[in-house]
Amino acid sequence: MMGGSDHGSPASDQTAIPCTLMRGGTSKGPFFLGRDLPVDVPTRDRVLLATMGSPDARQIDGIGGADPLTSKVGIVSRSTRPDADLEFLFAQVSVDRAQVDTTPNCGNMLAAAVPFAVEEGLIRPNGETTTVRVLTVNTGLLADITVQTPDGRMTYAGDCHIDGVPGAHAPVAIHFLNTAGSVCKALLPTGHVIDDIDGISVTCIDNGMPVVILGATAVGKTGYESCDDLDADLAFKRRLEELRIRAGQMMGLENVAHRVVPKITLVAPPSHGGAISTRTFIPHVCHGSIGVLGAVSVATACVLPGSMPAALAVLPASTPMRLAVEHPSGEFTVDLDVVMGPDGPEVKRAALLRTARKLLKGHAFVPAAIWPGR
Numbered sequence: 001m002m003g004g005s006d007h008g009s010p011a012s013d014q015t016a017i018p019c020t021l022m023r024g025g026t027s028k029g030p031f032f033l034g035r036d037l038p039v040d041v042p043t044r045d046r047v048l049l050a051t052m053g054s055p056d057a058r059q060i061d062g063i064g065g066a067d068p069l070t071s072k073v074g075i076v077s078r079s080t081r082p083d084a085d086l087e088f089l090f091a092q093v094s095v096d097r098a099q100v101d102t103t104p105n106c107g108n109m110l111a112a113a114v115p116f117a118v119e120e121g122l123i124r125p126n127g128e129t130t131t132v133r134v135l136t137v138n139t140g141l142l143a144d145i146t147v148q149t150p151d152g153r154m155t156y157a158g159d160c161h162i163d164g165v166p167g168a169h170a171p172v173a174i175h176f177l178n179t180a181g182s183v184c185k186a187l188l189p190t191g192h193v194i195d196d197i198d199g200i201s202v203t204c205i206d207n208g209m210p211v212v213i214l215g216a217t218a219v220g221k222t223g224y225e226s227c228d229d230l231d232a233d234l235a236f237k238r239r240l241e242e243l244r245i246r247a248g249q250m251m252g253l254e255n256v257a258h259r260v261v262p263k264i265t266l267v268a269p270p271s272h273g274g275a276i277s278t279r280t281f282i283p284h285v286c287h288g289s290i291g292v293l294g295a296v297s298v299a300t301a302c303v304l305p306g307s308m309p310a311a312l313a314v315l316p317a318s319t320p321m322r323l324a325v326e327h328p329s330g331e332f333t334v335d336l337d338v339v340m341g342p343d344g345p346e347v348k349r350a351a352l353l354r355t356a357r358k359l360l361k362g363h364a365f366v367p368a369a370i371w372p373g374r
Helices: 041-052 113-119 227-232 234-250 292-302
Strands: 014-024 027-033 072-078 086-093 129-136 141-148 172-176 195-197 200-206 210-215 263-268 276-281 321-327 330-341 344-354 356-367
Touching: 014 041, 014 113, 027 041, 041 072, 041 086, 041 356, 072 113, 086 113, 113 129, 113 141, 113 356, 172 292, 195 234, 200 234, 200 292, 210 234, 210 292, 227 234, 234 263, 234 276, 263 292, 276 292, 292 321, 292 330, 292 344
Parallel strands: 027 072, 086 129, 210 263, 276 321
Antiparallel strands: 014 027, 014 356, 072 086, 129 141, 141 172, 172 344, 195 200, 200 210, 263 276, 321 330, 330 344
16 A cells, blocks of 8 residues: 555546455454545545445445444554554444444454554564554544564464454454543543432443443343343333433533444443443444443443442452453453542553454445545
8 A cells, every 4th residue: 555545547436445354353344544535524424434335224335244343444544643653543434324423432443453554564563562552533542552573574363362253363452541531531521430310320431432331220121131132122222322312411422312422331240250241332232242442441430439330340359450341242351450549530551452353455445426536
């Protein structure tokens, strides 16, 4: 890609845009170099919608996977800031709506940003491992990401297994530097460790991802149901959405009816030796696992005295804590160090392991009528 982009020719009514399909954690989607996409946001969003095939429940006219976890886009550029090497913009493309949301981060897709950058020549490997500081443009969060680069090349083979992904792969270590208040500007956006919404106790937290946490039993569930069973209960999901909209206002996010944040997470006591059991909605479909930064926010809430999930969580004695957040397809381990400072809880460290893999490289095609290219 360093030699320039091939955006089709006047003889074609399709614009060709270089991209690489990447899996990052338990998500996947096309990755683009920032320079290969339109500069103005409305045109860029139309291009992304056309690329993924939205709005359409099957995304049949695009490369999206007809699921929120596979309707994601990563956009990567060299950073112009002195405190970062790369800039990563995440886009959640709605499956059945003409909507592109760049409000939240996605830690799973973030795991593929450095491998993509190495493949594209934006980053030069510097040893057996290469550590890169990445700025997530969505929220300004910084992360140090370490990938495996033996013999000066990106390597995907390894023995790291993450639940929700078949097989084992090379680890991608992510150390978040400033997650607290990523979107809501405060770890506890409402100013309280616990709030009441229509008689239901919730904890609203933003340690990388705004999440509203409530006990599953408070809404008539056990917290151990399958995703299919939860998604089939439409009355229950309507009630969750009402709670989410109310919580969004309390968290300073205004009207969130057409936004993907905050997420809603139901919690229950752990059932497989972890710290807490979760069922997360993103926001209208039950997540097959849990998002990276959503897991960080839930784990953080578990260690806050007086929070809603603290009463259900089983915490390890070690410091920093290694918390296993249980989800429908396994567990997600978060290394966390939270201390009580003079102004409330302070997150000293949040780190985790993911994996990533390059799946396909080529061009995405969109109608030239949407964007004729540069």
